[in-house]
Amino acid sequence: MDYETPQFSNLPNFRKLDGTRLYRSSRPDKLSVRDLDKFWSLGLKSVIDLRSMREYPAASGTKLLDDYFIPISVFPKKRPGGGQPVINYNAYSKRGMTQGGITSKVPQYPGFQSHFMVDLVSAEYGWAVFRRAGILVKLYLVLLYVFDAIFRTNVFIRSLVRYVINADGLHGQYKDILVYASAKVYTGEYQSHVGVIMTLALIAGADNCPVLICCAYGKDRTGVIVALILRLLGRTQHYIAEDYAKSEAEMITLEAELSSTIRQYSLCTTFSTAKYETMIQLMEFIDDRYGCIQQYLEMIGIDDKMQRQIVQNLTATSGFQTAYPRRQSVVPLYR
Numbered sequence: 046m047d048y049e050t051p052q053f054s055n056l057p058n059f060r061k062l063d064g065t066r067l068y069r070s071s072r073p074d075k076l077s078v079r080d081l082d083k084f085w086s087l088g089l090k091s092v093i094d095l096r097s098m099r100e101y102p103a104a105s106g107t108k109l110l111d112d113y114f115i116p117i118s119v120f121p122k123k124r125p126g127g128g129q130p131v132i133n134y135n136a137y138s139k140r141g142m143t144q145g146g147i148t149s150k151v152p153q154y155p156g157f158q159s160h161f162m163v164d165l166v167s168a169e170y171g172w173a174v175f176r177r178a179g180i181l182v183k184l185y186l187v188l189l190y191v192f193d194a195i196f197r198t199n200v201f202i203r204s205l206v207r208y209v210i211n212a213d214g215l216h217g218q219y220k221d222i223l224v225y226a227s228a229k230v231y232t233g234e235y236q237s238h239v240g241v242i243m244t245l246a247l248i249a250g251a252d253n254c255p256v257l258i259c260c261a262y263g264k265d266r267t268g269v270i271v272a273l274i275l276r277l278l279g280r281t282q283h284y285i286a287e288d289y290a291k292s293e294a295e296m297i298t299l300e301a302e303l304s305s306t307i308r309q310y311s312l313c314t315t316f317s318t319a320k321y322e323t324m325i326q327l328m329e330f331i332d333d334r335y336g337c338i339q340q341y342l343e344m345i346g347i348d349d350k351m352q353r354q355i356v357q358n359l360t361a362t363s364g365f366q367t368a369y370p371r372r373q374s375v376v377p378l379y380r
Contacts, residue, residue, distance in 0.1 A: 051083040058263035058295035061087075062271070062288065065278065065359045066255035069271050071263035071299060072096070074106025081109060089114075090158055091253040093244055095165040095266040104261070114160035119243050161247055165222065165240035165266045171205065173225040178209045203311045215265070215315040219327045222269050223341070242346050244270055249351045254358040261306070262299055264292040264319050272324060276338040278356060282328040292319040 050061045055077050059070035068087065072094070076084060092114050094101065101116075175186060186208070189201040210218060222241065247253050260266040268289050275285045296303055296317065303317055315323075335341035342352055 051086065053080045053083060055080060056084075057298040058292055060288075060291065062275065066361065067271070067274060067359050068255070068257040069263055069267050070257060070259045071295075072104060072106070072259055072261050073110050073257070074101075074104050074108050076107075076109055078109065081113070084110070085113070087255065087257070089255050089257055091247070092158070092160045092257045092259060093247055093253075094160060094162050095240070095244070095258070095260040095270065096162065097164040097167065098162060100261070101162060110160065114158045116160045116162060118162045119247065120164070159253065161253075163240050163244050163247070165244070165260070165270070167240060170221065170225050170240075171202065174209055174221055175205060178205075182208050203309075207311045211311075211313040214313060215318065216323050216326050218265070218316075219269050219323070220330055222266075223327075223331065241270065241273070245273070245342070245347050245355060246351065248274070248358060249347075249354040251354070251358050254361075256359075262292075262296065262303060264296065265316075268292065268319065268324070269327070272327065273338065273342075274355070274359065276328065276331070277342065277352060278359065282325055285328060286321045286324040289324040290319055290321040 050059075053059055053076065055075040056073055057071045059068070061068050068089070073084070073092065092110070096104070098118055175183065178186065186201060186204055189204050193199060193201045210221075213220070244258075248256060258267050258270055272285050272289060275288070276282075296319065306312070307314075307316055331338060331341055335344065339349075339352060343349070347355075
């Protein structure tokens with residue numbers, strides 16, 4: 046039986062997925078001191094944050110969680126001559142950086158948990174979207190990219206959204222995340238976005254579960270990853286879409302921030318929604334294009350053994366911790 050899920054004053058869109066050791070939420074940057082004990086009672090071994098290394102430090106909030114969950118940047122590095130990617134772990138402490146392969150092995154710091162930072166929508170994703178634009182739009186976007194580089198502006202990404210991403214709406218962006226994560230990972234050059242792979246590889250590590258998956262609003266990036274996991278756990282499309290749609294009501298609390306983001310990047314209005322039908326379409330897209338979730342995951346490099354490990358890690362029972370340790374000699378991520 047699941048423990049009762051606590052409620053937080055400053056963690057919108059938080060919930061536990063029934064029968065699992067998986068939680069989802071918006072960004073935990075604003076957790077209050079009072080909330081921390083409740084957060085710790087969840088027994089989490091890690092937080093997987095799907096924001097970029099630029100996005101996280103720029104976000105508002107006291108980030109009290111950094112005192113107990115060490116921020117660790119997780120990023121890919123190609124192997125000479127191609128092959129499977131190497132995943133680098135860069136912990137923001139005096140202990141330095143640890144390197145490993147596409148496995149569950151990560152740095153272990155006794156007394157602390159891990160706050161993994163995985164850039165799900167990286168620059169490689171943006172360039173992949175750019176490549177499907179028409180020739181005239183491409184030329185225009187290249188000029189804007191040069192303009193941004195010279196004057197340190199941000200017009201390229203806004204125009205990419207306006208002329209390419211908005212055309213397919215929110216559902217199109219979700220498909221893009223899946224498609225560009227399933228492209229050929231490495232040949233002689235870095236050429237694809239591997240955020241989905243890295244996220245699932247982390248969850249395959251028994252030392253990383255129970256786990257909270259989060260992003261800015263806990264709706265889009267989190268929604269896609271959670272949908273993949275729930276499908277792997279055998280949940281129905283209806284269950285997954287209903288859970289996803291719960292985020293729409295939660296956006297009321299985040300309306301001001303979300304509206305600001307939509308204006309900043311010139312996103313169309315669908316990006317403020319979390320409709321049941323949007324997730325149903327994404328699940329149907331996976332089945333139509335790849336056959337099933339297992340075949341999709343196999344194709345991107347999450348083999349059967351790793352899939353079984355993910356299922357085991359997220360459905361096993363575990364004990365709960367009740368008190369915070371104290372972090373020592375750790376440099377905050379944003380310094």
